[in-house]
Every structure is written in C-alpha cells, then in structure tokens.
Amino acid sequence: MEATTRRAESTLPSLVMSRVFDAPIDLMFRVWTEPEHMLRWWAPHDFTVPHAEFDARPGGRLRIDFRSPDGFVFANYGDVKEVSPPHRLVFTTEYRENGKLMVVSRVTATFEAEGQKTRVTIRADVTFAKPEAAASLAGMEEGWNQQIDKLELHAAYAATADQAGLAIVTPKARPVVLMRRRFEAPRELVWNCFTRPEHLAAWWGPHGHVNTITEMNPTNGGRYRVEQRDPKGNINAFFGTYRDVTAPERLVNTFEMEGPYGGKQVLNTQIFEEVAGGTQLTAISRFGSIEQRDGAAASGMEWGARQAYDRLSALIESLNEGAVR
Structure with a gap:
C-alpha cells in the first residue's frame, strides 16, 4: 500500500x-x-x-x-x-x-x-x-x-473468496493495524467471548497457549490481566484498562505487556456488527508510532491473530452447539 x-x-x-x-x-x-x-x-x-x-x-x-x-x-x-x-x-x-x-x-x-x-x-x-x-x-x-x-x-x-477468513492490513505510514473476520454466531455470543473470563481464557492467543485470567472487570475504567503460558512453559503477562464498554457493539481497551518488553501501550477497538447470518468483527489497534506498529507486525502479530481467531471460531461453534453462552 x-x-x-x-x-x-x-x-x-x-x-x-x-x-x-x-x-x-x-x-x-x-x-x-x-x-x-x-x-x-x-x-x-x-x-x-x-x-x-x-x-x-x-x-x-x-x-x-x-x-x-x-x-x-x-x-x-x-x-x-x-x-x-x-x-x-x-x-x-x-x-x-x-x-x-x-x-x-x-x-x-x-x-x-x-x-x-x-x-x-x-x-x-x-x-x-x-x-x-x-x-x-x-x-x-x-x-x-x-x-x-x-x-x-x-x-x-x-x-478474498474466504469470507470466514481473517483480513488484516497495515497501512503504510499509518501507526495502525486493522483486522476483520466474520463469525457465524449472534453478536451477543461473540461479545460474551470477549467479556467473560472463562470464554476469553479459552481462545486468547495462538494454539497451545494456556491463559489464566487474574483480573477482569469489563466496565468503563475496569482492568484486566492475563497470564499466558506458551508450549515451552514460558509465562508472559498482559494487562490493560477498559476505556469504552458498550455492549454488544464496542469494546475499547489498552494493551500492555509486563517485563522487559513492557512500557509500550496499544489502544485496541473492537466493533461488533450484525450482518446476515452472523457477526462481523472489526478490530483496530493504534500504536504510539510507526516503528512500534512495524515491530509488532514483524514479531508475528498476524500469525498470532489468525490462530487466536481460529480458536475463537471453534469456541463459538461449541458454544452454539451446547447453547451455553
């Protein structure tokens, strides 16, 4: 671009x-x-x-x-x-x-x-x-x-011919990453997968990563913290604050990482829209600089997002089948 x-x-x-x-x-x-x-x-x-x-x-x-x-x-x-x-x-x-x-x-x-x-x-x-x-x-x-x-x-x-797949763009000279994916599920169910700790823990991150939610209060000004264990046993902690929680339409939160790679905050906006037969999710990540955005992209952001959304899709399918929301 x-x-x-x-x-x-x-x-x-x-x-x-x-x-x-x-x-x-x-x-x-x-x-x-x-x-x-x-x-x-x-x-x-x-x-x-x-x-x-x-x-x-x-x-x-x-x-x-x-x-x-x-x-x-x-x-x-x-x-x-x-x-x-x-x-x-x-x-x-x-x-x-x-x-x-x-x-x-x-x-x-x-x-x-x-x-x-x-x-x-x-x-x-x-x-x-x-x-x-x-x-x-x-x-x-x-x-x-x-x-x-x-x-x-x-x-x-x-x-793309795969409307259930993830579209992701990194506009040149713009400190943002935008993603879009469609889920065959009601908007309220997709929303719950982002705002209920038991659901978020089940899909957040790449395959093989296990999450422990140590804090989660999805209200305006509330906080969250996630400890994530990778397949090698390494643990990384992520945290942030909810800026705008408008159920089931919009979820805005900050995102940071604890430890030596911390100190770089990202503002994430998730927009949930009803479309025929399901829900369209648009996610916008705003970085502090182009360099920060490019560093995140180079570190495997797209790879991780694709796997996480695949896990989310599988979770949604299982919740739909079990009618547990």
Whole structure:
C-alpha cells in the first residue's frame, strides 16, 4: 500500500490522497458505489454506518449516516455528478446541523488498475463552510485517512473468496493495524467471548497457549490481566484498562505487556456488527508510532491473530452447539 497526501492552497480546505488497494478495479468501483459495501467502511475508525444509499447515476442522490461512539448520528446527503465505471466517480456531500447547512464538499475518485491491484486517487474540495464548522474541518485530513484505512481493510476482505477468513492490513505510514473476520454466531455470543473470563481464557492467543485470567472487570475504567503460558512453559503477562464498554457493539481497551518488553501501550477497538447470518468483527489497534506498529507486525502479530481467531471460531461453534453462552 502506498499513501500520499497534499493540501491544496485555497480559502477553503482541499486535499488529495492516493493509495493502492489489494483488490481489482471493478471490485473497487463497486465498493465505492454499492451500499452493502459502503456500510462497512465509509466512516472514521470508531464510527459505524447504520444507513447508506447511493444512486450511482448522474443526478442520483446519496445519503450516508455516521454513528459516533456516543450514539449520535450525523446524516450526510449529496448528489452524484459523474459515473464512469470503473474509472471515475464524482459526487457532493452536504452536512447539516439542526437543519442548518454547515459544509458542502465535492469528492472526485479516480481508479487505475495496477495489475490485480487498484490505485485510487481521491480529491476532496470543500466548496462551502459555515464559520462554526471550523473545528470539524480542522480534522478533515485525519478523518479521511481513517476512512481510507477502513477502505483498505474492506477491500482486502471483499477481495478474498474466504469470507470466514481473517483480513488484516497495515497501512503504510499509518501507526495502525486493522483486522476483520466474520463469525457465524449472534453478536451477543461473540461479545460474551470477549467479556467473560472463562470464554476469553479459552481462545486468547495462538494454539497451545494456556491463559489464566487474574483480573477482569469489563466496565468503563475496569482492568484486566492475563497470564499466558506458551508450549515451552514460558509465562508472559498482559494487562490493560477498559476505556469504552458498550455492549454488544464496542469494546475499547489498552494493551500492555509486563517485563522487559513492557512500557509500550496499544489502544485496541473492537466493533461488533450484525450482518446476515452472523457477526462481523472489526478490530483496530493504534500504536504510539510507526516503528512500534512495524515491530509488532514483524514479531508475528498476524500469525498470532489468525490462530487466536481460529480458536475463537471453534469456541463459538461449541458454544452454539451446547447453547451455553
């Protein structure tokens, strides 16, 4: 993945971004224009999209709702200006607050095939803004970067034939790792596997690792601590604090390791969404720096996550069969 960002000089904010996505061009165009895909990525990291409409033809209308972590829904409307599949898409977005028009933007997305991958270049120009919108516009660039992080994850997930497998991305020059996996189980059951000590102990970590939960209080401000024994008998301890526990939708916690490798905190966000036939889990890990993120990735983070989620899937299957939740 490659990412570049530059801000154009004008009275109102404008930016250009470019990334390469691990998905073919036809799929990438669909990801931008089909609501079932837009629901999965069109919002910053901690937001979800409860509603999406996109009439992909010139003169068509769009509506995309953002739901913030505190439950507030921001409704965005707009008009589709140009649709030239699979190479070019132009539309506007309008944000209103209490019925008052606050911001209007024009978004142009162009798509270029690079083998089996696709480069997407996005230009976002604010064409109207009330002075009261200055604070939100100050975060425009980071908001778009977070949204495109999620686009990178969804593109990788949508491009795989194994929708039950784990998709994982490490966006270049961004101190984050994003993962997504689908589980064939109700959301409440998947949630319980993260928040009940007897369930968490049964799946957390790679195969052959045994967990002892010494502390676990999944409430806002509560703490957890896990002692994990590997197949060679070595014990590592992990701990953290719960920042946001909103059952069964969102779980945010810090993560640290005791001992000589400690002192580097990661902020983990797990978002649980109901999808047809099951639950989609999106996990976002934020690191203190690119170097910290790259070190975690190089140490086997993906290997461990794949095995842990396989163990979680097996646990969920057994709990479903036994109807013990």
